[in-house]
Structures are given as C-alpha cells and as structure tokens.
Amino acid sequence: MRETLVVGAGIAGLVVARELVLQGHRVRVLEAEANAGGQLLRKSIAGIPLDAGAEAFATRGGTVRAYLERLGIADRVVASLDAPAWLHARTGTTVPLPAVSLLGIPSAPLAEDVVAVVGRTAAWRGMTDALLPGPVGAKSATLGELVRRRMGDGILERLVAPVVEGIHSKHPDELPVSVAPGLVHHLLRENSLARAVARLRTDAPAGSLVAGLDGGMGMLVDTLLAELDRYGVPIEYGVRVAEVHADRVVLAVDPGASPAGADADELEGDVREGLVVVAAPGLVTPADGRSATRTATHLMTLVIEAGTDAARALAENPRGTGVLVARGTDVTARALTHVSAKWAWVREAAAGREVVRLSYESAPSADSARRDAELLLGVSIPEAAVVAAEATTWLRAGRFEAAPGIPITGEQVSGTGLASVIDHAHRLAEIIGPPASEAAADSSTDPAASTERTAS
Ligand SMILES: Cc1cc2nc3c(=O)[nH]c(=O)nc-3n(C[C@H](O)[C@H](O)[C@H](O)COP(=O)(O)OP(=O)(O)OC[C@H]3O[C@@H](n4cnc5c(N)ncnc54)[C@H](O)[C@@H]3O)c2cc1C
Structure with a gap:
C-alpha cells in the first residue's frame, strides 16, 4: 500500500495522522523541527513545566472535549480561575472587564x-x-x-x-x-x-468558555504521540518539506550538505512519494494567488521568586486571570496572563512562585516586560525578584482559502484555535476516507458500503 505523507506534526498533523491510520492508511509524518506539537509546546521555565504556546481550548460546540474523550483524557480537563480578566484602558486605569x-x-x-x-x-x-x-x-x-x-x-x-x-x-x-x-x-x-x-x-456560564488540561495542553501532544507510536506511525523530525504535489513532496536541501561551489538553484532536494496531506503553513498557495500572510507573536514569561513581597501581593490580589491592554496606552504588551492564578496545576507546580506571561507584537526586553507587569498588575516587582525571564516567538499563519487539489488542514485553512483546528483535521480525514486499495476492496466485497460512501 502506498504511504500517506502528512507534512507537519502540529496538532492538525497529529490529529489527521491518527484519524487516517485508523482508517487503514499507512501513515508517515514529516516534521521540520526537532519536536512535535507546533504551537502546542511545553517549556520548562525555572523548573516549572509550562505551556509556551496554546494553554487552553474553547469549550464552544464541545468539539475539543469530544476529541479528548476519544483519546481517553477527558478526565484531565480543568476549569480556569472563575473571575473576569481585567482591562488596561486607554485612560491608563486598570479595571475588571464587565461581568x-x-x-x-x-x-x-x-x-x-x-x-x-x-x-x-x-x-x-x-x-x-x-x-x-x-x-x-x-x-x-x-x-x-x-x-x-x-x-x-x-x-x-x-x-x-x-x-x-x-x-x-x-x-x-x-x-x-x-x-x-x-x-x-x-x-x-x-x-x-x-x-x-x-x-x-x-x-x-462564566468561567466555562475556555478550559485547560491538568498538567497543560502539552498533554494532548503527548497522548497523540503515544497513540501514533502504538499504531506504528513513524515521525521523521528535522525534515523540512520545500514543495508539495498530490503524489510526492520535495524536501528542502540542507545548505550545509551542499557540495562546495554548488549553485543553490541547481540543487534538488530528495523526493518522497505517497498521498500528500499538508498540515504545515506556507506550502500551498492561496486560491486567490496572493502569498499567505504570517504574523509574529512574542511572549515573555516571568517567574517571580516565592516569599518576596511581589509574589505575596500577586497571590493575594490577582487581577482575575490577567489583563488585556487597549491600544494607545503607556504599556506595549498586548495582554498579560497571570498563569499561576489562572491554573491551579501551575500554582501547585510553582510552589509559591508566581508566573506571568506577557504577549507583544514586537520583541520586548525582559526588563520592559517586568515594568509592564508592574503597571498592569499594580504591584512593584523589583528586578531581583524575577528568577526567570523566558522569551518565545511564534510566527502564525494567516487564514486563506486553499485551491482544490492537495488536501490541506491546520490553522491556515481552519482558522486559529484548537477547537477549529482539531475539528477541521478530523473532518478532512473523514473526507479523505480509507486508502484507495481498501476502498476498492470494500466495494468488491460489500457493494452496500460503497453506495453508502458515495451517497454521503
Ligand atoms: C502564543 C499562542 C497562544 C495560543 N493560545 C491558544 C489558546 O489558548 N487556545 C487555542 O485554542 N489556541 C491557541 N493558540 C492557537 C493554536 O495554538 C493554534 O491555532 C494551533 O496550535 C495550530 O495548529 P496547527 O497544527 O495548525 O499549526 P502549527 O502548530 O503551527 O503546526 C505546524 C507544524 O508544521 C511544521 N512545519 C512547518 N513548516 C514545515 C515544513 N515546510 N515541512 C515540515 N514541517 C513543517 C511546524 O514545525 C509545526 O510543527 C495559540 C497560539 C499561540 C502562538
């Protein structure tokens, strides 16, 4: 049986790979980075395991919860702190958002x-x-x-x-x-x-619009990887795809491996053959021919030492789950999440330390993030109280309409957020259906099955 090549091991790639293998495909996943999960990434900061990208999922429609049930981890779903976030308004004041x-x-x-x-x-x-x-x-x-x-x-x-x-x-x-x-x-x-x-x-009701997983959203990646391992799906890491076609992919040429003096344009990457499913950004041209957009999000996570006045003040008077920032204020951060107030599991893992995460449109310094946190949370946070400051940058794909041809999933076509991404990947696998040989075998032995499939 021909292999099915899933390009990208973000959440969309992992979900579509799992669903396709369950339908009888022989699946192989190709991932450019050294790890799976994409924007679902666990990072240990000051020894605290934290989500460095997505940290929650929207509960609307029940899509993610239903999928977590399928994976057998719905019992790990946890609610965030039930208190409204705050807003740093244009007037410079910081107030709770309307209830x-x-x-x-x-x-x-x-x-x-x-x-x-x-x-x-x-x-x-x-x-x-x-x-x-x-x-x-x-x-x-x-x-x-x-x-x-x-x-x-x-x-x-x-x-x-x-x-x-x-x-x-x-x-x-x-x-x-x-x-x-x-x-x-x-x-x-x-x-x-x-x-x-x-x-x-x-x-x-309040507090139920988003939920998380005890231990972080990284759990979802761990679970999917364990499933793929169980079904014998190989994931090749460090393999960047440069070009996709319906029946093959061309891998990017490793510049370090090219012979001295070779002209980069003349070098050709390895080719892998199979049914191609794209779950990575930037490989398929939008239907309108424009190039797909990408926007950067810069995060700075600060860990504040246990036992300091700053940690005590933050623990005693959290501003809900964090603070959103209006444009045109004295703060350059777009939003702050008080991670150790929002999630009980982080509070426990942080053992008295406080964790805040700020997001920006352009990269901040650790010190400007600390000052923004002081303003947004109304608490003095001296430099000496900050035990870790970890920067993470994400390039996110803009949404576009894909031209028909190669099956594509992921946030560039589904829209951002785990609810949309998981739902789309799941549905794409259903549309692709079993591999051609299986479908043919089915129809030769069970004509009713093929009629049903055609009718649906
Ligand atoms: C800071 C941040 C916070 C977020 N918070 C939330 C949240 O709380 N709730 C929520 O629902 N959503 C959140 N999101 C959005 C959510 O994380 C994404 O919508 C979702 O993870 C996208 O998944 P994906 O698989 O489509 O893409 P990605 O996660 O980007 O995965 C794409 C994968 O393809 C790989 N790849 C790229 N190019 C190639 C190539 N050429 N060859 C091979 N592999 C390639 C990448 O390395 C990556 O592993 C957040 C995103 C960010 C950045």
Whole structure:
C-alpha cells in the first residue's frame, strides 16, 4: 500500500495522522523541527513545566472535549480561575472587564463596570442597540462592523477591540462575525446585540468558555504521540518539506550538505512519494494567488521568586486571570496572563512562585516586560525578584482559502484555535476516507458500503 505523507506534526498533523491510520492508511509524518506539537509546546521555565504556546481550548460546540474523550483524557480537563480578566484602558486605569460580556461586547451597556471603561457618552450610544431592529448589522462582514453599527465606536474601540486583540491578535474589523458563533442568530431572535450576549452567556456560564488540561495542553501532544507510536506511525523530525504535489513532496536541501561551489538553484532536494496531506503553513498557495500572510507573536514569561513581597501581593490580589491592554496606552504588551492564578496545576507546580506571561507584537526586553507587569498588575516587582525571564516567538499563519487539489488542514485553512483546528483535521480525514486499495476492496466485497460512501 502506498504511504500517506502528512507534512507537519502540529496538532492538525497529529490529529489527521491518527484519524487516517485508523482508517487503514499507512501513515508517515514529516516534521521540520526537532519536536512535535507546533504551537502546542511545553517549556520548562525555572523548573516549572509550562505551556509556551496554546494553554487552553474553547469549550464552544464541545468539539475539543469530544476529541479528548476519544483519546481517553477527558478526565484531565480543568476549569480556569472563575473571575473576569481585567482591562488596561486607554485612560491608563486598570479595571475588571464587565461581568457579563462576550469578547468585550456588554450585555448591559449602561452597567457601572461598562461605564468605567468606555465613559458615559459611549455607554449611552451603546444603548441605541436596544432601539434598532434586529436585522441592523446582522449581515456585517466583520465583528467590528457589527458592534460599530449597533453600539457605536466607543464600545468597539475601548472595550471590544482590546479584548479581541488580546485573544485573537487582530482588530475586530479584521475578523468575521463567526468568531462569536451564535451571536447573529441570537441577535435576530432577541432584536438586540446586548440581549444576544446575555443569552449566549446564560447558555455558557462564566468561567466555562475556555478550559485547560491538568498538567497543560502539552498533554494532548503527548497522548497523540503515544497513540501514533502504538499504531506504528513513524515521525521523521528535522525534515523540512520545500514543495508539495498530490503524489510526492520535495524536501528542502540542507545548505550545509551542499557540495562546495554548488549553485543553490541547481540543487534538488530528495523526493518522497505517497498521498500528500499538508498540515504545515506556507506550502500551498492561496486560491486567490496572493502569498499567505504570517504574523509574529512574542511572549515573555516571568517567574517571580516565592516569599518576596511581589509574589505575596500577586497571590493575594490577582487581577482575575490577567489583563488585556487597549491600544494607545503607556504599556506595549498586548495582554498579560497571570498563569499561576489562572491554573491551579501551575500554582501547585510553582510552589509559591508566581508566573506571568506577557504577549507583544514586537520583541520586548525582559526588563520592559517586568515594568509592564508592574503597571498592569499594580504591584512593584523589583528586578531581583524575577528568577526567570523566558522569551518565545511564534510566527502564525494567516487564514486563506486553499485551491482544490492537495488536501490541506491546520490553522491556515481552519482558522486559529484548537477547537477549529482539531475539528477541521478530523473532518478532512473523514473526507479523505480509507486508502484507495481498501476502498476498492470494500466495494468488491460489500457493494452496500460503497453506495453508502458515495451517497454521503
Ligand atoms: C502564543 C499562542 C497562544 C495560543 N493560545 C491558544 C489558546 O489558548 N487556545 C487555542 O485554542 N489556541 C491557541 N493558540 C492557537 C493554536 O495554538 C493554534 O491555532 C494551533 O496550535 C495550530 O495548529 P496547527 O497544527 O495548525 O499549526 P502549527 O502548530 O503551527 O503546526 C505546524 C507544524 O508544521 C511544521 N512545519 C512547518 N513548516 C514545515 C515544513 N515546510 N515541512 C515540515 N514541517 C513543517 C511546524 O514545525 C509545526 O510543527 C495559540 C497560539 C499561540 C502562538
């Protein structure tokens, strides 16, 4: 049987590889780096095992949970601290986010916790949402347009944009309304965006929008790797694919291995043959022919020594799970996660130390991150109290429509986030179906099976 080559061992590649092997494919995974998981990476910082990329999953739709159940690790699902994150507003003040909101969209624009962030005039403008007919804004192309039309610029820019940028690293004007599933549906039913938010939040009470895994999201990678090992799927590390075709891949040439004086253009990489499934960014051209975009996210994780005044103050008065930052303030970080407050398992592993993680659009120094943390958390954190400062940079693929041809999965086509990525990879494996020879054998012995497959 011909091999199926999965390019990329991020979460999309691991899921599609597992599902294909279960369908009878002979799978091999090719991964450019020395480890699997991609943006799901565990790093030990000051001896504390931490997620250096994704640290949670969206619970909406139950997709990830259902998959964790299939993998037998649903009992490791844990809730994060049940307290709203805070917002560092344009005014320079840091306040808790409105208690009942969705991506910053308030369910009660005139509530005191909304007025504290956006001011009274913007809050009153937000109330016009209640007077507008339901269809106003319902066909908006972006989340930004929807909020602007119903609640005005003030609520969009001062409240929704900082929250959305903290979560998706994009302004709401760059995101489709589908980032808030069910929102337009409820807007049309309730004739109000605020009431639609209230409805969605009633269906998903506070603290339940995201969940994590005890021990970190790295557990998911460990589990998938153990499964692939059990099914005899080889993963080749340090193998960078340069070119993909439906039936073969061309590997990148190792510049160190080229003969002296050879012209790089004339060197050809090794070829591997098989059915190709792409789960890595940058290898397939978008349908519109433009080159795919990539954006950098820079993280700085700080560990603060146990027993210091700073650690005590942080443990006693956490600002929820962390702080999101509006644009145009004195802080360059986009968001801060108080990791040891958010996750009980980190608190336990940190043994009295406090862990905070800041994210940036351009690389910060450890000292500027420390100063940002002081401002955002309202606590003095002297240099001497910081026992570790670990920088991590991620290049994330922008989303695009893939041209038909080679099967492709991963966040570049599914959209970012584990819920979308896992769901897409799973569905792609179902669409690919069993290997050609198996399908042929099936149809020769069981015509009903083939009819069913064609019908579906
Ligand atoms: C800092 C950060 C925080 C995040 N937080 C969350 C969160 O809390 N919740 C959430 O749901 N999502 C979160 N995400 C997003 C989530 O991690 C990603 O959407 C998801 O992990 C993407 O998986 P993927 O397999 O599509 O891509 P990747 O993880 O990028 O995997 C692609 C793989 O392909 C490999 N590869 C690349 N090029 C080649 C090549 N040419 N040849 C061979 N292999 C190649 C890469 O090395 C990598 O292993 C976060 C992302 C980041 C960066």
